[in-house]
Amino acid sequence: MTSILATGEATKARLESRPDVQKVPTPKLDLFRMRAFASDEECAALIDMIERRRRPSTLSDDTSGDAAFRTSETCDMDEADPVVARINLRFCEILGIDAALGEPLQGQRYLVGQEFKAHTDYFDPRGMDLKSTRSVMGQRTWTAMVYLNTPEAGGATRFKAIGKTIQPVAGMMLAWNNRRADGSVNPSTLHHAMKIRAGRKYVLTKWFCEHPWPSGRG
Ligand SMILES: O=C(O)CCC(=O)C(=O)O
């Protein structure tokens, strides 16, 4: 049975009910933004952690064959840190999704010229390896991310299929449903983290999955 909860409609209703959350107008996709999701102090602490723990970004579903597809650096956030733990809980509370369904928080840093070309956060359903960790967690359901700074130039998140470009603003959260109401993956979630032209860009990303993330993870 496909329940309302399983397709993310409950999260959509929850976000729609909040006066501090705006829906980006499009019939093709559930996309929301919320200003002042994180404070300046929280953003500064998170940026500091990204600087200390970053490593080159990888692709979890690499079908592009393009080495320049994702040129940023990634940080596996330390969830024992109080700021990280607080922000993690805030994502779960605002979206109304059980923390057990969340992947570990990731930070990203982009320098001038770096980007993450157009992609979807869900996995190609045809390519899902049944023996992988991914098959245990299932498909990605919702994505939530927060911009940790306001880049000097560039670095917008462009949703090509709906013709919307979101300009990063420090502390602002973006959240979208990777699936449609019938539970199928939504290709209109295609998005491109565009090149930084001046300054830097830092974001924090939270992905939710269908099934709990396995315990004992690294
Ligand atoms: O940095 C952005 O604007 C988007 C990041 C993103 O799409 C991702 O990390 O999956």
Ligand SMILES: [Fe+2]
């Ligand atoms: Fe993405």
